[in-house]
Amino acid sequence: MRPVGSKYLLEETLGRGATGTVWRAQVREDVSVPGIEPGRPVAIKVLREELAADPDVVMRFLRERSVLLRLNHPNIVRVRDLVVEGELLALVMDLVEGPDLFRYLRGNGPFSPIAGALLMAQIADALAASHADGVVHRDLKPANVLLATSTVDGSEQMHPMLTDFGIARLADSPGITRTHEFVGTPAYVAPESADGRPQTSAVDVYGAGIMLYELVTGRPPFQGDNPVAVLQAHLRQDPERPRTMPEPVWTVIERCLRKNPAERPGAVSLANALRVVAAGIGVHASPAAVDAALEVGALLLPDPRPAAEPGPVEGSADPTQVLPAGAGYAQVFGAEDRTQVMSAPQGSADRTRVMPPMPPMPSSAPAAPAATPPQPESPHPWQTQLRAARDRNQQTEVGYFDPQELAAPQVAPRPYQRPPQPQQPQGPAGYAQRPPVAPPPYQANQGGPAGRPAQPQPYGQPQYQQPQGYPPPQPYQQQAAPQGYPPPAPQPVPARRPEPAPARRPEPPAPQQREPQPAREPRRRSRNRMYIPGLGCLKGCLMVLLILAVAAAALWNFTDLPVYWDNVRTWFNSVSDWFKSVNGS
Numbered sequence: 039m040r041p042v043g044s045k046y047l048l049e050e051t052l053g054r055g056a057t058g059t060v061w062r063a064q065v066r067e068d069v070s071v072p073g074i075e076p077g078r079p080v081a082i083k084v085l086r087e088e089l090a091a092d093p094d095v096v097m098r099f100l101r102e103r104s105v106l107l108r109l110n111h112p113n114i115v116r117v118r119d120l121v122v123e124g125e126l127l128a129l130v131m132d133l134v135e136g137p138d139l140f141r142y143l144r145g146n147g148p149f150s151p152i153a154g155a156l157l158m159a160q161i162a163d164a165l166a167a168s169h170a171d172g173v174v175h176r177d178l179k180p181a182n183v184l185l186a187t188s189t190v191d192g193s194e195q196m197h198p199m200l201t202d203f204g205i206a207r208l209a210d211s212p213g214i215t216r217t218h219e220f221v222g223t224p225a226y227v228a229p230e231s232a233d234g235r236p237q238t239s240a241v242d243v244y245g246a247g248i249m250l251y252e253l254v255t256g257r258p259p260f261q262g263d264n265p266v267a268v269l270q271a272h273l274r275q276d277p278e279r280p281r282t283m284p285e286p287v288w289t290v291i292e293r294c295l296r297k298n299p300a301e302r303p304g305a306v307s308l309a310n311a312l313r314v315v316a317a318g319i320g321v322h323a324s325p326a327a328v329d330a331a332l333e334v335g336a337l338l339l340p341d342p343r344p345a346a347e348p349g350p351v352e353g354s355a356d357p358t359q360v361l362p363a364g365a366g367y368a369q370v371f372g373a374e375d376r377t378q379v380m381s382a383p384q385g386s387a388d389r390t391r392v393m394p395p396m397p398p399m400p401s402s403a404p405a406a407p408a409a410t411p412p413q414p415e416s417p418h419p420w421q422t423q424l425r426a427a428r429d430r431n432q433q434t435e436v437g438y439f440d441p442q443e444l445a446a447p448q449v450a451p452r453p454y455q456r457p458p459q460p461q462q463p464q465g466p467a468g469y470a471q472r473p474p475v476a477p478p479p480y481q482a483n484q485g486g487p488a489g490r491p492a493q494p495q496p497y498g499q500p501q502y503q504q505p506q507g508y509p510p511p512q513p514y515q516q517q518a519a520p521q522g523y524p525p526p527a528p529q530p531v532p533a534r535r536p537e538p539a540p541a542r543r544p545e546p547p548a549p550q551q552r553e554p555q556p557a558r559e560p561r562r563r564s565r566n567r568m569y570i571p572g573l574g575c576l577k578g579c580l581m582v583l584l585i586l587a588v589a590a591a592a593l594w595n596f597t598d599l600p601v602y603w604d605n606v607r608t609w610f611n612s613v614s615d616w617f618k619s620v621n622g623s
């Protein structure tokens with residue numbers, strides 16, 4: 039066993055990411071660490087040398103210590119200790135026995151919409167708690183959700199736990215990232231992060247929307263040949279509703295993926311909405327639950343700022359990590375942004391900006407004032423690290439882009455500012471009137487129990503599993519992609535996945551500020567679809583027989599065939615008569 043710091047012994051590697059290596063470890067017998075029972079194994083994330091050698095990262099590490107240690111929620115992996123010793127930076131966490139969600143998805147295929155919604159509801163709970171504490175995750179993705187498994191009454195249960203809080207921000211240091219780089223994972227990066235606008239907790243809600251889409255379909259909504267293409271898709275493309283996705287699930291995803299962060303729901307309302315959706319799309323959902331699910335848009339309000347928000351923590355080293363009690367935006371904006379320790383040019387935005395200049399977006403996102411274009415710099419050694427061979431393909435990236443392509447920077451960043459304030463309710467105003475709803479529309483493929491309670495609950499593995507028809511893990515397999523970015527996944531929805539019954543209400547119209555798109559006619563299908571093996575072959579055979587019959591009739595009527603046929607019969611009769619006469623004699 040390898041010692042790390044003076045208190046821990048590393049046992050074995052659990053995995054490696056862009057920011058460090060995670061080890062299974064133990065506390066030395068002769069020391070005691072608050073919160074860690076003696077003998078209990080822990081997970082230790084040893085940050086990469088580049089990070090540990092960066093004085094700015096060390097400074098952040100120390101400053102954010104109290105915040106990271108304070109995050110305490112059933113769906114957040116608890117950080118127990120931060121080690122800063124010599125050249126070593128490490129986070130000591132609770133050890134989670136179980137796969138991460140990325141691996142689970144790759145091995146088991148997508149979740150049913152109900153299971154996906156309930157899983158994301160728990161992750162939204164975790165986000166709500168951290169946002170209330172002023173902490174934005176900034177790197178939400180399946181690889182950062184660990185599934186704690188336990189056996190209850192003989193069945194395996196899973197419990198999602200969000201990890202890597204604050205790590206993206208730690209890595210987002212001037213010594214590590216440079217003017218044209220960003221920290222994040224392109225498939226999950228919010229548009230405002232991609233083009234350098236200020237980031238708020240809405241970036242996490244965007245990431246949650248991407249994740250929900252991926253949980254239910256098996257692939258993220260925006261893909262491209264390279265990171266820039268993916269980021270451009272985040273900025274410009276509207277996500278497309280998959281054919282098989284229930285309407286309420288799509289409503290939630292579409293709202294989370296709004297280009298304008300102010301139009302996205304807060305994490306609290308997202309969690310509530312997801313539970314309402316899960317309760318209303320099951321086979322046995324009551325009409326009231328179905329109705330509620332179809333009206334879920336009305337629940338997706340921007341951050342409602344619950345009354346029980348914590349005030350500023352006395353003595354907090356980094357006030358921007360903590361929500362000022364009762365403070366509005368003006369107060370936060372008016373305060374000096376102490377997190378801006380980066381040596382960015384005056385007036386530049388968060389250095390997480392990376393995108394090349396984009397034409398004005400169709401969304402209502404506020405236009406950015408132009409500023410001095412950043413100066414070119416040579417690639418940082420950190421990039422070399424990122425290009426190194428990895429055993430995973432959902433790496434957090436520090437991207438580097440041609441400065442000529444960069445978008446003009448904007449106002450100073452507020453990476454940890456208050457989440458968006460409540461705005462006008464984003465109710466169903468923008469949606470078509472809902473026609474009368476009869477029976478639950480998603481009965482065809484939902485297996486949820488009747489009236490599933492809208493509350494967090496442990497997930498049994500069977501609930502999540504989509505045992506049939508999921509394509510093998512090609513969508514996630516590493517392909518030749520620059521900088522280790524996950525390659526675009528193939529499109530197919532699992533072939534044998536049952537489809538939901540046709541939607542009972544018209545497609546909601548595209549949000550007002552989006553580019554007009556040709557309306558897609560919902561595919562009409564019989565309500566009682568049944569798959570009969572060999573039906574296609576049978577139809578083909580019948581068709582061939584029909585053609586032969588028509589051809590024979592035509593030959594008979596329009597050619598001399600009857601004459602030839604009479605001749606043949608005559609010859610046949612004379613031959614048979616001859617045989618009879620021979621036999622008779």
Ligand SMILES: Nc1ncnc2c1ncn2[C@@H]1O[C@H](COP(=O)(O)OP(=O)(O)OP(=O)(O)O)[C@@H](O)[C@H]1O
Binds near residue numbers: 052131138181184202
């Ligand atoms: N607390 C933990 N308990 C058990 N395993 C963990 C824990 N934290 C991380 N791991 C495992 O370690 C591996 C690497 O974790 P890490 O967070 O570095 O990966 P990552 O999220 O893919 O990296 P990055 O986001 O930096 O690209 C993951 O596969 C995860 O399963």
